[in-house]
Amino acid sequence: MMKLMTLKQYMKISKPALIRKITKALRAMPKAKLARLCYNITKAKLPRLRTIRQKALPKRKTKRKKMTKAEKNKFLARLNKGRIKAGLKPIRAKR
Numbered sequence: 001m002m003k004l005m006t007l008k009q010y011m012k013i014s015k016p017a018l019i020r021k022i023t024k025a026l027r028a029m030p031k032a033k034l035a036r037l038c039y040n041i042t043k044a045k046l047p048r049l050r051t052i053r054q055k056a057l058p059k060r061k062t063k064r065k066k067m068t069k070a071e072k073n074k075f076l077a078r079l080n081k082g083r084i085k086a087g088l089k090p091i092r093a094k095r
Contacts, residue, residue: 010018026034067075073093080090 013021029037076091076093083090
């Protein structure tokens, strides 16, 4: 049974000896695992793709003033006049 070596111990081993050790381990590895390892090594060389998160709109500091029924009807009439000119359906007031 082989003992687990520390990084410090591996640093003391020569480079050719480390290459031999790695090659021996790779030869024993199944093809599927080798392919996965190769894919991950290649993927690690690619630049990172950062997603840009959209910032939330700032909260309204003051509350909107509620319109009276008469103000709302006047507003909708003005709005609908433009919509009808543009060939769109008018907006009906909610009851």
